[in-house]
Amino acid sequence: MGHNLQSGERLRPIDLARAHGLSTQAVRNYEEAGILPAAARTPHGYRTYTPLHGRALGAFLALVRGHGHRAAASIMRAVNEGAADEAFRLLDESHAQLLEDRRTLRAVEDALRDLEPDTTQSTPSGTTFIGPLARGLGVRSATLRKWERAGLVRPRRDPRTGYRVFDEADVRDARLAHQLRRGGYLLEQIAPLIAQVRSAGGLQPLEAALTGWRARLTARGRAMLTGAAELEAYLRDRGGAVVWLM
Incomplete structure (x- = not known):
């Protein structure tokens, strides 16, 4: 991630956007697409995010480099919906395609x-x-x-x-x-x-x-490794944060 986000910190869309070099609209779009967990809302209706959302965004952007936007989005949606096995299946499909491309x-x-x-x-x-x-x-x-x-x-x-x-x-x-x-x-x-x-x-x-x-295949393989590490960190943090986020 772009900077250190302390546990329990509440973040605005602009905070996530700046940390990852994105626009605030992109962050909102990713949330609406299920790539990020749903944000909490203030009494006035403003979105508030947490460090977990930052971890999810970092995982998604890392996955895009190795798996492509569509596959990365599907993987993140599956994770956020609690369908980890489906996420792993999608990861396996991408790795299988890379192997076929190498062959x-x-x-x-x-x-x-x-x-x-x-x-x-x-x-x-x-x-x-x-x-x-x-x-x-x-x-x-x-x-x-x-x-x-x-x-x-x-x-x-x-x-x-x-x-x-x-x-x-x-x-x-x-x-x-x-x-x-x-x-x-x-x-x-x-x-x-x-x-x-x-x-x-x-x-x-x-x-x-x-x-x-x-x-390009070598770069893609390395990007997949980076994406896997970021996704694992998100899964680990998500496992300990699901209760207080809901």
């Missing part, structure tokens, strides 16, 4: 590392056809047609013959898809990864993007 990153990194030199038979113009490409990858032509329907490769059609023509980018996408399929990934999981390669402009720019991706 996806690893799969892409492995696929890039394991890409072998191109052995397909290409024409001098840098294009190839479905048969040579399938043989180079060790798959059937039907597999490449299936990948095309799933959006993993996007060959153009020769206007004279109607044959599929794979350019260098198509070959790259096919080889990356092949590596990911060997890693056990489903077509619907591979499609967005191939889209990232295309939007990055190839494999080299994607490698730089992966470095940033890895850093």
